[in-house]
Amino acid sequence: MSLSGNLNAVNANATNVTTGISIVTTSLSAIGNANTIGSIFTTGGNVGISTTSPGFNLDVTGTARFTNGITTGTLVANTSISSANATFTNSTLTNVLGTSITTATLIATTNVSAPNATFTNSTLTNIVGTAITTGTLVATTSVSTPNAIVTNSTLTNVLGTSITTGSLNANTGTFLTVGTSW
Structure with a gap:
């Protein structure tokens, strides 16, 4: 059979179709064992x-692109995530490990809970944390921040070595134990 022009067919069944362009308007499916x-x-x-x-x-x-965001209960990155901006809202982050991170602003607001947050060889500028609860915050090997603001937060087992700061403000019921030098 030879056809020139358009073919409109309902319930067409073809075994082998050779065509330049096929336009399927309702559905395209693989059937049988394909x-x-x-x-x-x-x-x-x-x-x-x-x-x-x-x-x-x-x-x-290959590479996936999502232009309007990803909605997920759990996001697992086995290798790495590269992003100019990462925003977490009302999130729970467990065992966050950051190595050689450089960021202009890290903002954690409205009940961000992180049992373990580890940053190594990182520069964090203008850190703002509101209502943060963390079991362990580990900052090793030259983590620097000009501004760290933590409000209504619980920090347990905070260890700082060679801390240099312009000012440390501890208000309203803060108990601070200082070692041999400050």
Whole structure:
């Protein structure tokens, strides 16, 4: 059969279709034992883009871009996350490890809870923390900040070595134990 022009068909069934451009307006699906449409692969309920054996609900090999944000209960980064700005609102951060971080502003407001926050070889400028509860805050090897403001917060086991500060303001029921020198 040869066709020139447009073909409108309902419930068309074709085994092999060769076409320059196919426009599917309702749905495109792989049927039978096929698990691929272009570079999108499905395996066991998982969807993979540019990976033939997706191991997660969405498994992408390459770079993913989300222009309007990500909504998640848990965000796990096994290697690294690069970002000009990272904003956490009403968040719980567990075992936060930062190595060689340089940031202009780190703002943690409205009940940010971090059992362990570790920053190594980092520069944090203008740190503002409101209602922060932390079990352990570890700052090792030259963490510097010109301004650190912590309000209504509990800091337990804070260890500082070679601290240089222009001013330390401890108001309203603060008990401060100082070692051999300050």
